[in-house]
Amino acid sequence: MLAITAIRFRSRNVAMPVLMILKDRLIIVSIRQLFTLVIHYLNCENSCNYLASSFLVAPPPYSAPIHKFCSSTRKPTxxxxxxxxxxxxxxxxxLTFLNKAVTPFHAVQECKERLLQYGFQELGEASRxxxxxxxxxxxxxxxxxxxxxAVGGAFVPGNGFSIVVGHTDSPCLRVKPISKLQSExxxxxxxxxxxxxxxxxxxxxxxxxxxxxxVRAGDTLSxxxxxxxxxxxxIPNLAIHLTKDRDTFTCNNETDLRPILETFAAAGINSTKKTKRDDETNANQNDAGKDPRDIVSDHHANFLDMIAVAAHTTPDQIVDMDLYLYDTNPARIGGIHDEFITGARLDNLVGTFTAIQGLIASLVDExxxxxxxxxxMAACFDNEEVGSQTAMGAQSSFTExxxxxxxxxxxxHAFEEAIGRSLLISxxxxxxxxxxxxxxxxxxxRPTFHGGVVVKVNVNQRYATTSTTHAVIKQIAAEANVPLQKMIVRNDSPCGSTVGPILAARLGLQTVDVGCPxxxxxxxxxxxxxxxxSQATRHSSTGCGLYYRHFYTEGQLMKKSELWFHT
Structure with a gap:
């Protein structure tokens, strides 16, 4: 069975038709030779090709073996x-993961279920x-x-950690401790x-x-x-007819971002007569006689009733809540070629998903x-979007x-030696x-879609990438057969940041910041x-699973300073 594929090289604007069979062998010798000459001329042996459909060809799915076992004397495939x-x-x-992971709680739950499915064991932070x-x-x-x-079979204390890091949170609206509001x-x-x-x-x-x-049940909290x-x-928009400046959008985050829950009519009340529970709205929240665990008067009755049903309890048994708003419109694949993913929380559940899946993929062949x-290791933290300064954030001592x-x-000195032999991919x-x-x-x-994993650089250290770690990530990408792109912001533009610089400074880890466009x-x-x-999963699995080979020769652990980290 023959297939004709148009190939366009990422590093040059070159296109040429090549006649191929499914096993990637050219059917005409002269074309194969021409193909080889062009490859060498462009010096892009490690570049992936584009299919005619514009999809970048990425590495094989993680259900396939990552690579054959490779000793120090055999070059990896x-x-x-x-x-x-x-x-x-x-x-x-x-998408299945994303549509279930509507909050950081649900994202971690989805990660746990995937890890348990692949034989991981949960540890208690307070247990031995x-x-x-x-x-x-x-x-x-x-x-x-x-x-x-996953602990290497030849690991001893003092050896290094190969870590891929993401974060589970995204910008959103969250319900206030006292959420009860009324208007019109x-x-x-x-x-x-x-x-x-x-x-x-x-x-x-x-x-x-x-x-x-x-929820409380007697003296027990769950x-x-x-x-x-x-x-x-x-949250409905104001009609354009009532807007003074129709060409700009301004929003007061306190007064305009107030979601409508229900009308008085549908709630069975009116503006002059309220239900007994809703009358408690105006009660002083600091009343000495009020049970401090009672939140019934803090929220609308129908809202709290719905929460209680979902939690399989009653409103009076709810002690506290941590609730996130989200768009119920699910993420989906779209575009004329089905090449786009649209949805909420891509920043950064793409990083979370591919970090966890990359770790799992690196263990397909045990x-x-x-x-x-x-x-x-794969680590996913909360509260990156607000500075990471929490117990579950990257600035905490949790990782250390x-x-x-x-x-x-x-x-x-085992811990300090291990840090010097480790790499962190943010x-x-x-x-x-x-x-x-x-x-x-x-x-x-100018990173583009389908162009590969993006390496982020900022000389003001908003990203933690250095020339050394950039070189290492290039080697990992070459082995994973994943193309790389580079990103740096304009001098007249602000630059975001992430957990990479935080963990690099907190732990002294060699770090590189990457991401998907x-x-x-x-x-x-x-x-x-x-x-x-596919690209990010393969890149993460390579960072987790193949990194050690470069520091392991003839049964002896080699320090990174003797190889890539030579200074």
């Missing part, structure tokens, strides 16, 4: 590229750990942050703005709530996940773990405590070049490409 259906399959698996070679484990913090790891015969829910969202995109959406509810899966809240001298526990059993989304705002991007650094970052509905999921 480069990963091959998957078909468009395989790229689509991985993108659809991500019995860590064994070839073991697979994970631990959570506040149920919104998770660290998963409508009951409303008070919300707080979390992170730097593009709040105008939250208007005219079908919104609902999800999160965690703390935490329950809830998700109201149908729309119950709306024989590869047997000779690994490192610990492979985990790494120290894994270094226990060696001499007193995976957070990157800005694709916007076709409508091309002038906003630096002339020579996307548009509309921090909108309620963002846009990415389907190729990125």
């Amino acid at each position: 480069k990963m091959s590229c998957p078909s468009v259906p395989e790229i689509r399959k991985e993108a659809e698996e991500f 750990w019995d860590i064994r070679p070839n073991g697979k484990y994970f631990v959570t913090k506040n149920r919104t942050a998770i660290i998963a790891f 015969n409508c009951n409303q829910v008070g919300v707080s703005t979390y992170g730097g969202g593009i709040w105008r995109t939250w208007f005219d959406r079908d919104l609902s709530v999800a999160g965690e509810v703390v 935490r329950r996940l809830i998700n109201i899966e149908h729309p119950i809240l709306y 024989r590869l773990l047997v000779d690994d001298v490192n610990i492979r 405590y985990v790494l120290r526990r894994l270094s226990a059993g060696g001499d007193q 995976a957070d989304q990157a800005h694709a070049s916007h076709p409508n705002y091309a002038s906003k991007h630096e002339d020579n650094h 996307q548009l509309a970052m921090h909108s309620i509905r963002e846009m990415a490409d389907t190729s990125s999921i």
Whole structure:
């Protein structure tokens, strides 16, 4: 069976038809020779090709073996590229994850379920750990942050960690502790703005709530996940006829971002006569006789009733809630070629998903773990969008405590030695070049969809990438057969940041910041490409699973300073 494919090289604007068979052997010798000459001329042996459909060919799905076992005397086999259906399959698996992970609580729950399915064991943060070679484990913090790891069979305390990091949170609206509001015969829910969202995109959406509810039963407290899966809240725009300046949009985040829950008429009340429970709204919240655990008077009765039903309890048993608003319109694949992913929370559930899936993918052939001298790790933190200064954020001691526990059993310097032999890949989304705002991007650094994983650089250290770690990530990408792009912001533009610099400074880890290209970052509905999921998963799995080979020769662990990190 023959197939004709148009090939366009990423590093040059060159296109030529090549006659191929399915096993990638050219049917005409002269064409094969010409193909080889062009490859060498362009010096892009490691570049992936574009199919005629514009999809970038990424590495094979993680269901396939990552690579053959490779000793120090045998060169590893480069990963091959998957078909468009395989790229689509991985993108659809991500969508399944994304549509369930509507809050950081749900994101971590989805990660846990995937890890348990692949034989990982949950550890308690307050329990003693019995860590064994070839073991697979994970631990959570506040149920919104998770660290998963696999221990190499040849690991000893003092050896390094190969870490891929993401974050579980995204800009959103969150329900206030006292959310009860009323205006113009409508009951409303008070919300707080979390992170730097593009709040105008939250208007005219079908919104609902999800999160965690703390319930008491006697003297016992339990935490329950809830998700109201149908729309119950709306923030309608002001009609253009009532707007003075029709060409601009301004929003007062306190007074204009108040979702409508219900009308008085539908709630069975009116503006002059309220139900007994709603009369408690005006009660002094600091009444000495009020049970401090009682939140019934803090929220509208019908709203709290719905939350209680979802939590399988009664309103009077709810002690507290941590609820997030989200758009009930699901993420989906679209575009004329089905090449785009549109949905909420791409920043940064793409990084979270591909970090966890990359770790799992690196363990498909468990024989590869047997000779690994490192610990492979995926860590996903909460509160990145608000500075990470929380117990479950990247600035906490959570990561350090985990790494120290894994270094226990060696001499007193094992932890410090391990840090010097480790690499951290911070995976957070990157800005694709916007076709409508091309002038906003630096002339020579314009990441594109299907163009590969983006390496983020900032000389003012908003990103942690250095020339050393950039070189390392190039080597990893070459082995993973994943193309790389570079991103730097304009000198006249502000630059975002992420957990990479935080962890680099907090732990002294060699760090590189990468991400997948996307548009509309921090909108309620963002846009990415389907190729990125496969590319980032393969890149993460290579960072987790193949990194150790470069420091392991003839059974001896080699310090990075003797190889890539030579200075």
